[in-house]
Amino acid sequence: MKRKMFWIIAVVFITSCATAYHYNYSLLSVERPPAASEKYGPAKIEQVADSLVARYRFGDSLIEVVLSINTEQFELVCKNKTDRPIKIDWEKAAFINTYGIRKRVFHGGVRYERKDEAQKPSIIRQGETLSDHVLPSENVNVYLYGSGGFTVYPLFSTREYGKTARLLLPIEVDGAVNEYCFQFKIGLAQ
Numbered sequence: 001m002k003r004k005m006f007w008i009i010a011v012v013f014i015t016s017c018a019t020a021y022h023y024n025y026s027l028l029s030v031e032r033p034p035a036a037s038e039k040y041g042p043a044k045i046e047q048v049a050d051s052l053v054a055r056y057r058f059g060d061s062l063i064e065v066v067l068s069i070n071t072e073q074f075e076l077v078c079k080n081k082t083d084r085p086i087k088i089d090w091e092k093a094a095f096i097n098t099y100g101i102r103k104r105v106f107h108g109g110v111r112y113e114r115k116d117e118a119q120k121p122s123i124i125r126q127g128e129t130l131s132d133h134v135l136p137s138e139n140v141n142v143y144l145y146g147s148g149g150f151t152v153y154p155l156f157s158t159r160e161y162g163k164t165a166r167l168l169l170p171i172e173v174d175g176a177v178n179e180y181c182f183q184f185k186i187g188l189a190q
Contacts, residue, residue: 074133
């Protein structure tokens with residue numbers, strides 16, 4: 001009986017220590033360099049209506065990006081709308097948190113244990129689409145106690161509700177790098 005009571009108390013204690021972070025977001029703007037704005041025309045931002053989670057679509061004549069955020073990472077689908085290949089340079093990509101601090105990111109093509117190594121760029125050929133996820137390197141840590149697993153921390157805490165953060169994606173076409181900076185506001189989940 002004492003052993004059973006011990007396990008019940010242990011389970012209640014452990015589960016009560018877990019913190020769930022639930023938030024939504026809204027895409028406020030996508031900043032582009034003036035040269036990209038002139039060359040690739042007006043930009044359009046719209047919320048994807050047929051989705052159960054908040055998703056936003058951004059597009060100009062260079063790219064179309066559908067972006068969503070879950071607890072731990074950004075999920076994006078990037079379509080090349082040109083007749084030339086484009087490149088995303090992951091070494092120059094960054095997450096700028098709600099305090100304005102620039103963080104290194106890595107993407108889905110990189111294993112957790114190699115998150116701090118140099119990353120090859122993603123090439124998107126004409127008319128093709130890249131589906132990937134992006135997360136800050138420092139949010140992934142080796143799990144304690146030597147199990148060989150990893151702990152992935154949430155992107156935001158409850159203290160960051162109502163604040164803005166950014167995801168910087170450098171898109172290169174014909175040798176010219178265009179930094180697309182997605183700015184979004186974090187909100188409390190409904």
